Amino acid sequence: MSTAVVAPVNPFAAESKDTVMSVMRRDREKFTRLVSDPKNWNVDTRCTGWETRDLVGHMIDVMEGYFKNWEAAKKGETPTPLGMAAMGGTLNDQFAGPVPAGAYGTFQIMDYGIHPYDIEYGLGNKLANIDEASAGLILPFTFIFWQNTVDQEAAKGVDITYGIEVAGPWGGKWRCTVKDGKFTYEPEKGNFEGCEALFSFASPQEEVLTHFGRYPGGSASGDPAVIEKVRHLFFPF
Numbered sequence: 001m002s003t004a005v006v007a008p009v010n011p012f013a014a015e016s017k018d019t020v021m022s023v024m025r026r027d028r029e030k031f032t033r034l035v036s037d038p039k040n041w042n043v044d045t046r047c048t049g050w051e052t053r054d055l056v057g058h059m060i061d062v063m064e065g066y067f068k069n070w071e072a073a074k075k076g077e078t079p080t081p082l083g084m085a086a087m088g089g090t091l092n093d094q095f096a097g098p099v100p101a102g103a104y105g106t107f108q109i110m111d112y113g114i115h116p117y118d119i120e121y122g123l124g125n126k127l128a129n130i131d132e133a134s135a136g137l138i139l140p141f142t143f144i145f146w147q148n149t150v151d152q153e154a155a156k157g158v159d160i161t162y163g164i165e166v167a168g169p170w171g172g173k174w175r176c177t178v179k180d181g182k183f184t185y186e187p188e189k190g191n192f193e194g195c196e197a198l199f200s201f202a203s204p205q206e207e208v209l210t211h212f213g214r215y216p217g218g219s220a221s222g223d224p225a226v227i228e229k230v231r232h233l234f235f236p237f
Contacts, residue, residue: 006133008170011106011140020105023133027112031059034119046118046214055115062111066104106137113138114212121214135204136170142211143174146183149234155181158233160226162199163192170204178233197222197230 006023009016034040040052047055072078113134120128158178165173165188173188175195192198201207201218210217213236220227 006136008136011137012102014102017102017105019133020102020109020137023131023137024105024108024112027109027116027131027134030116031112031119034116040119040123043119043122045115045122047115050118052119052122055118059111059115103141106141109134110138110141114208114214117209117214130205130209132168132170132204135208136168138208139166139170139204142208143176143185145211145237146176146185146234149237150178150181150183151233151235152181154229154233158229160197160229161195162197162222162226162230163188163195164199164201164207165192166201166204166207168203171201171207178230183233195222197226199227199230 006019009019011020035052035056043052044050045052045055050058113130117128117130155178160179161175161177163173163175164185165171173192174185175188175192176183176185178184197220199218199220201210206217209215220230
């Protein structure tokens with residue numbers, strides 16, 4: 001993991017381009033270095049059922065999908081979004097919806113920042129981690145994923161408010177609400193007054209790796225029933 005300190009930036013802001021691209025290129029170089037070693041090619045990774053070679057195929061597939069959507073955008077076409085629920089089974093044809101062009105850089109960090117961890121874990125480093133800046137740039141997108149992955153069956157009749165706090169310079173505090181089958185969030189301006197539960201993460205890395213199902217990190221306090229509901233409100237993708 002890199003020890004270089006990168007100042008926090010907003011990945012959605014145009015002025016953050018240099019930071020996003022620098023982190024993306026660094027993570028991509030690490031991924032390339034790991035997959036270039038023939039001894040690693042058939043190693044089982046943290047992604048269940050995937051060897052290192054499968055991660056390489058996944059990245060090729062993702063890039064081909066980008067090219068297809070870019071060409072469609074240049075022609076003024078708008079592909080029909082399939083949504084997050086279909087992602088697991090239809091990734092080859094996936095289009096989640098229109099996003100700012102700058103988002104593609106961070107999407108690359110999601111892959112090139114997390115998958116080296118998957119390989120290192122498979123190679124025996126069970127304490128592997130991802131870089132703080134990589135996780136910090138991915139972190140805001142985890143809330144967007146939650147907006148689009150509410151399990152409607154599990155959310156029936158649910159009306160709850162809870163907090164999320166992530167420590168560190170790339171972290172922050174958010175107030176989240178699930179009501180009428182919808183997840184909404186906003187920056188927390190107080191001290192989580194009125195929240196029924198609070199989920200705490202020691203770092204952006206812990207939040208991101210937990211969000212993407214690598215391990216169940218973080219801690220929770222508050223109403224046990226609400227904690228249990230939140231942990232089963234979203235479908236995996």
